[in-house]
Amino acid sequence: MAEKVTPRSEDYSRWYTDVVQMAELADYAPVKGCMVIRPYGYALWENVQAGLDRRFKETGHQNAYFPLFIPESFIRKEAEHVEGFAPELAVVTHGGGEKLEEPLIVRPTSETIINTMMAKWIRSYRDLPLLLNQWCNVVRWEMRTRLFLRTTEFLWQEGHTAHATAEEAEAEARRMLDVYTDFAVNDAAIPVIPGRKSDTERFAGAVRSYTIEAMMGDKRALQSGTSHFLGQNFARAFGTQYLDRNNELQYVWQTSWGVSTRMIGAIVMVHGDDQGLILPPVLAPIQVVIVPIWRKDAEKEAITAAIADLRGRLTSAGVRVRVDDRDDVSPGFKFNDWEMRGVPLRVEIGPRDLAAGQVTLARRDTGEKFPVPMADLAARVPGLLKDIQASLLRRATEFRDANTHEVSTWGELVEVVADGFARAWWCGSAECEAKIKEETRATTRCIPFEQPGGTGKCVVCGAEAREQAIFARAY
Amino acid sequence: MAEKVTPRSEDYSRWYTDVVQMAELADYAPVKGCMVIRPYGYALWENVQAGLDRRFKETGHQNAYFPLFIPESFIRKEAEHVEGFAPELAVVTHGGGEKLEEPLIVRPTSETIINTMMAKWIRSYRDLPLLLNQWCNVVRWEMRTRLFLRTTEFLWQEGHTAHATAEEAEAEARRMLDVYTDFAVNDAAIPVIPGRKSDTERFAGAVRSYTIEAMMGDKRALQSGTSHFLGQNFARAFGTQYLDRNNELQYVWQTSWGVSTRMIGAIVMVHGDDQGLILPPVLAPIQVVIVPIWRKDAEKEAITAAIADLRGRLTSAGVRVRVDDRDDVSPGFKFNDWEMRGVPLRVEIGPRDLAAGQVTLARRDTGEKFPVPMADLAARVPGLLKDIQASLLRRATEFRDANTHEVSTWGELVEVVADGFARAWWCGSAECEAKIKEETRATTRCIPFEQPGGTGKCVVCGAEAREQAIFARAY
Numbered sequence: 006m007a008e009k010v011t012p013r014s015e016d017y018s019r020w021y022t023d024v025v026q027m028a029e030l031a032d033y034a035p036v037k038g039c040m041v042i043r044p045y046g047y048a049l050w051e052n053v054q055a056g057l058d059r060r061f062k063e064t065g066h067q068n069a070y071f072p073l074f075i076p077e078s079f080i081r082k083e084a085e086h087v088e089g090f091a092p093e094l095a096v097v098t099h100g101g102g103e104k105l106e107e108p109l110i111v112r113p114t115s116e117t118i119i120n121t122m123m124a125k126w127i128r129s130y131r132d133l134p135l136l137l138n139q140w141c142n143v144v145r146w147e148m149r150t151r152l153f154l155r156t157t158e159f160l161w162q163e164g165h166t167a168h169a170t171a172e173e174a175e176a177e178a179r180r181m182l183d184v185y186t187d188f189a190v191n192d193a194a195i196p197v198i199p200g201r202k203s204d205t206e207r208f209a210g211a212v213r214s215y216t217i218e219a220m221m222g223d224k225r226a227l228q229s230g231t232s233h234f235l236g237q238n239f240a241r242a243f244g245t246q247y248l249d250r251n252n253e254l255q256y257v258w259q260t261s262w263g264v265s266t267r268m269i270g271a272i273v274m275v276h277g278d279d280q281g282l283i284l285p286p287v288l289a290p291i292q293v294v295i296v297p298i299w300r301k302d303a304e305k306e307a308i309t310a311a312i313a314d315l316r317g318r319l320t321s322a323g324v325r326v327r328v329d330d331r332d333d334v335s336p337g338f339k340f341n342d343w344e345m346r347g348v349p350l351r352v353e354i355g356p357r358d359l360a361a362g363q364v365t366l367a368r369r370d371t372g373e374k375f376p377v378p379m380a381d382l383a384a385r386v387p388g389l390l391k392d393i394q395a396s397l398l399r400r401a402t403e404f405r406d407a408n409t410h411e412v413s414t415w416g417e418l419v420e421v422v423a424d425g426f427a428r429a430w431w432c433g434s435a436e437c438e439a440k441i442k443e444e445t446r447a448t449t450r451c452i453p454f455e456q457p458g459g460t461g462k463c464v465v466c467g468a469e470a471r472e473q474a475i476f477a478r479a480y
Numbered sequence: 481m482a483e484k485v486t487p488r489s490e491d492y493s494r495w496y497t498d499v500v501q502m503a504e505l506a507d508y509a510p511v512k513g514c515m516v517i518r519p520y521g522y523a524l525w526e527n528v529q530a531g532l533d534r535r536f537k538e539t540g541h542q543n544a545y546f547p548l549f550i551p552e553s554f555i556r557k558e559a560e561h562v563e564g565f566a567p568e569l570a571v572v573t574h575g576g577g578e579k580l581e582e583p584l585i586v587r588p589t590s591e592t593i594i595n596t597m598m599a600k601w602i603r604s605y606r607d608l609p610l611l612l613n614q615w616c617n618v619v620r621w622e623m624r625t626r627l628f629l630r631t632t633e634f635l636w637q638e639g640h641t642a643h644a645t646a647e648e649a650e651a652e653a654r655r656m657l658d659v660y661t662d663f664a665v666n667d668a669a670i671p672v673i674p675g676r677k678s679d680t681e682r683f684a685g686a687v688r689s690y691t692i693e694a695m696m697g698d699k700r701a702l703q704s705g706t707s708h709f710l711g712q713n714f715a716r717a718f719g720t721q722y723l724d725r726n727n728e729l730q731y732v733w734q735t736s737w738g739v740s741t742r743m744i745g746a747i748v749m750v751h752g753d754d755q756g757l758i759l760p761p762v763l764a765p766i767q768v769v770i771v772p773i774w775r776k777d778a779e780k781e782a783i784t785a786a787i788a789d790l791r792g793r794l795t796s797a798g799v800r801v802r803v804d805d806r807d808d809v810s811p812g813f814k815f816n817d818w819e820m821r822g823v824p825l826r827v828e829i830g831p832r833d834l835a836a837g838q839v840t841l842a843r844r845d846t847g848e849k850f851p852v853p854m855a856d857l858a859a860r861v862p863g864l865l866k867d868i869q870a871s872l873l874r875r876a877t878e879f880r881d882a883n884t885h886e887v888s889t890w891g892e893l894v895e896v897v898a899d900g901f902a903r904a905w906w907c908g909s910a911e912c913e914a915k916i917k918e919e920t921r922a923t924t925r926c927i928p929f930e931q932p933g934g935t936g937k938c939v940v941c942g943a944e945a946r947e948q949a950i951f952a953r954a955y
Binding site: 039042044047050067069072079094096099100111121122131147148158 | 509510546550551569572574617622632
């Protein structure tokens with residue numbers, strides 16, 4: 006870690022790639038468009054998974070696993086779906102040394118294969134709702150890739166549910182967006198704007214798509230999770246039916262929703278600074294790193310013993326601790342290294358600390374350093390971690406709010422989306438939306454659930470508009 | 481669940497498929513050779529994962545994730561490896577609407593891609609050992625498939641490690657086999673025979689392969705986990721080198737090891753009976769099912785309240801409980817249903833139980849039914865689950881031992897492998913091994929670590945033999 010990351014002000018995109026690689030979150034794979042998630046990045050993903058999985062189970066969902074391969078004919082059954090995904094498909098044409106009769110698609114998403122199974126499993130209203138989720142890899146062929154944000158293969162969870170009524174399915178799609186919002190805000194410390202996607206930004210095959218949008222450190226938007234009300238589109242294409250209470254066959258109403266390893270990219274870009282990562286304590290693989298400082302062997306022995314004791318007490322307090330006892334690098338090197346990796350709290354302990362019965366604590370978020378009596382450390386750390394978590398969320402919220410502006414004229418819109426989020430009345434027409442995209446490179450991120458009420462004038466055409474939308478340049 | 485499973489004595493293979501499907505562990509996918517793991521089966525797999533993952537982390541391993549796609553040229557770099565896997569590969573030839581310059585293989589295992597990355601990451605002896613694991617899906621084209629036991633796509637974990645010396649790598653391969661043994665015996669209640677694979681049964685590319693072999697209910701063997709000492713075979717093919725303490729470049733020594741969803745098949749076949757699954761309590765997704773029995777609404781109310789209380793107390797005691805409050809099926813139907821699903825303990829509670837302040841407990845393993853005072857239930861259940869766990873292991877061990885025979889003549893060998901495991905002196909020659917396979921359809925399962933010592937006469941050729949091997953027909 007002798008290298009330094011490129012400053013954000015110099016080249017944000019380069020800064021991002023530097024941080025992801027130097028903090029050893031991920032690396033480029035020798036396969037075009039693919040990445041390798043390294044242990045530190047994967048540990049972060051495991052914590053993301055745990056936070057989401059717990060919430061899915063609490064809301065009654067069960068995990069399952071569906072095949073990686075989807076017969077090409079399945080993808081073709083839902084017209085909008087195949088059109089949306091056709092350019093991104095990876096195709097297996099040979100298996101076991103022979104050419105296949107029908108090519109197999111490597112799943113880009115699993116609505117089609119899951120509907121095939123749901124059509125087999127669902128008999129009556131008693132089998133509904135069917136609330137499934139799977140954790141898996143998916144493949145979408147990408148020309149321009151970026152670690153975590155856009156890769157040909159990525160990891161995600163995809164929830165798939167079937168319901169007896171449109172209302173229930175709609176409520177489920179909204180409930181899961183709430184779950185994502187809760188995770189983003191409380192675990193990832195990322196303030197997100199929940200809302201509806203415009204029709205042009207809808208998922209291919211959905212009736213309505215919902216999204217959580219976050220502002221990155223360069224003021225661009227990142228779609229961080231989506232939830233779709235699928236209506237009966239896939240149910241009709243696959244014959245997914247149930248017998249209702251009157252013994253009549255009905256098509257089910259469905260939803261699907263997903264969060265991917267992209268979330269890691271969001272965490273990097275929302276919280277990181279020119280020293281590297283800053284990880285929210287709830288998700289940080291290592292919450293506290295202890296760095297011993299000593300010169301003489303006699304010092305080492307006493308400090309090592311003190312650290313063993315502190316580590317034990319912190320672990321008992323439920324804190325994820327790492328002791329950096331490397332003997333081939335200096336304490337200063339270690340400080341930089343763990344700052345780069347975004348560990349929320351650093352504990353330094355040297356001979357003078359030991360003599361004074363204290364340690365020196367350093368907060369990654371503020372850079373503050375202060376002494377804490379050794380006896381108090383285990384009791385103090387959980388509160389400090391909470392404080393860091395809250396302060397990261399506050400900081401990110403302030404940054405986003407300071408860079409989000411309500412605009413009412415075309416000129417304001419153009420100016421704001423060059424360096425932030427614009428909130429504007431929009432008449433809902435695809436033409437106005439297209440004009441914004443063409444002339445400003447900003448897209449319709451979402452129509453937020455939170456609306457001022459009343460009506461306004463469309464920022465593009467001046468026609469009456471009943472909703473405001475968020476426009477921004479996006480990843 | 482009105483259907484009944486085929487009795488084992490009638491058709492074991494049919495019994496297996498019946499149980500897996502009727503207990504809703506898995507289902508056939510509409511894609512040749514693939515399966516769908518249903519929620520109950522996936523919950524079992526999650527418990528298998530948790531038990532293994534904890535042990536991997538305790539022994540210093542870190543999880544990571546490597547790409548699904550491997551360039552065809554990588555697979556070709558290690559001669560034995562490509563020869564072993566060539567007939568089983570699935571090949572992606574098209575991506576993003578275009579023919580690829582180089583076809584991509586869907587990983588059958590990841591030694592090649594992981595070596596490519598290790599060669600990049602490892603610089604000096606300080607980077608060793610590198611102890612990685614990944615949980616993922618792999619694909620091996622199979623002609624004849626069976627749910628969990630042999631499918632084109634399956635889920636597994638694959639550990640990959642790099643070491644400075646042959647001794648360390650060898651010790652690691654053995655350590656991980658010990659971890660698998662510990663998991664099989666203590667979590668899955670499956671007594672396994674740990675040992676070395678014969679040269680012909682070795683993993684393609686390994687120097688030595690270790691295995692744990694288990695006896696299924698039909699007395700056939702199932703390889704339930706393998707660990708390989710890879711020597712420097714992949715390191716030399718991929719240039720995976722490190723600078724040693726003398727600043728000289730050396731090739732690393734490696735291991736790889738894996739357990740797959742096959743373990744679920746083993747659990748089904750080792751413990752199940754003609755009523756269906758019997759799950760070991762440590763892994764059972766539901767350890768206790770509570771079935772209310774009532775006729776009148778007044779009864780229902782009191783019983784529901786009692787059950788809510790019992791459930792709370794069992795949950796607090798760390799027990800995984802499910803209350804079956806379905807109102808469209810009878811208690812008798814529920815009993816059969818949960819027996820089919822192998823839930824270790826059933827709690828029945830009806831008006832008479834309630835009046836007597838007791839519940840009726842039923843053990844899935846023995847069928848025993850006995851009353852327990854309600855006040856004692858939460859305190860009694862953990863001990864009962866332990867007892868069931870121990871009794872399943874004991875029963876499986878007795879069954880295996882009763883059907884394993886030491887043989888010293890060809891005639892005995894032929895007779896024993898027709899219906900059990902044979903333990904015999906073997907000279908180690910591939911010819912003798914081939915003769916056994918051709919004439920009896922039994923294969924060399926392993927050369928157990930536990931040996932009697934001394935020498936004996938090869939059961940085939942009579943030459944001096946220094947080791948005994950286990951021969952059996954296998955899945």
